Amino acid sequence: MSVFDIFTTAFLIGMIGFWLLWPVSILRRDTSIVDFWWGPGFVAVIGASWWMAGASLTGAGPLIVGLVAIWGLRLGVVLGARRLREGEEDPRYQDIRAAREPGFWWKSLFIIFTLQGVIQFILASGAVAAVVMGRDALGPLAAFGAIAAVLGAVIEARSDYQLDLFKRSHPHGKLLTTGLRSHVRYPSYAAEILFWAGIAAIAVDAGIWWAPVCTLLLIALLMWISGVSVLDQRLTDTRPDYAAYKARVPALLPRLSSLTGRVGTAKPRQ
Incomplete structure (x- = not known):
């Protein structure tokens, strides 16, 4: 099977997952279920590529597939359970729906589901x-990347746990500012960047020199397109205490004083 055929098939596998969710979103009137396939879709795309290439047990293949499986399947379960528990469309998607009516039901196939598959x-x-295509021999950079990816996955899992615990025990509208969120406003995003930076390091060690570009695109996406900028605006508009929190806590990169505890008194973790 040629490299082109593998890439094309993997792309279609990811897209089919999103397309299958589209009619479900119409029935539920909830396009945020697109998030169900975000993590598992990466597992399917990368895992299928590795399998079609021969599923070699040496080199970057098993390491990357294993790390992505741990990260992606956990994320799929967490986001799926969150959507079912909350029972309504995520406010970010509500805003997109309101801006694209009438006919959002069919527009969503392209601007939500297909677009996410491409991204x-x-x-x-x-x-x-x-x-x-990566070479079999891996060096220290791959080990460093694996450590970074594991650390990112652990931090993201901790962040999601703290947020879900807070939502279950506090009234709607309250702002979580303790735990990891006393250091950065979006620890899940920061951890996801760390995870994919680790994967990129493994890919570079395997000979894919341009792999970090994917991480840079992820940073741009989370900072300015669908993540930090959008949530900052919505939370500023809906939470009166958010402006002060935003001024005090950085978005993704913690301040050294925050980590060492030299400034202020640390709040209890959630």
Whole structure:
């Protein structure tokens, strides 16, 4: 099977997952279920690529597939359970729906589901290239990348746990500012960047020199397109105490004083 065929098939596998969710979103009137396939879709795309390339047990393939499986399947379960528990469309998607009516039901196929599939494959492309074309011999950079990816996955899991615990025990509208969120406003985003930076490091060690571009695109996406900027605006408009929190706590990169505890008194973790 040629490299082109592997990339094309992997892309279609990711897209089919999103397209299958589209009619479900119409029935539920909830396009935020697109998030169900975000993590598992990466597992499917990268895992299928590795399998089609021969599923070698040496080199970057098994390492990347294993790390992405741990990260992606956990994320899928967490986001899926969150959507079912909350029972309504995420406010970010509510805003998109309101801006695209009438006819949002069919527009969502392109501007939500298909677009996410394209973005997912672009972000996964460095890892796909590594498991398909990467060299077998790996060095210290791959070990460093694996450690960074594991750390990112652990921090993201901790962040999601703290947020879900807070939502279950506090009234709607309250702002979580303790735990990891006393250091950065969006620890899940920061951890996801760390995870994919680790995967990119493994890919570079395998000979895919351009893999970090995928991580840079992820940073741009989370900072200015669908993440920090959008949530900052919505929370500023809806939470009266958010402006002060935003001025005090950085978005993604913690301040050294925050980590060492030299300034202020640390709040109890959630």
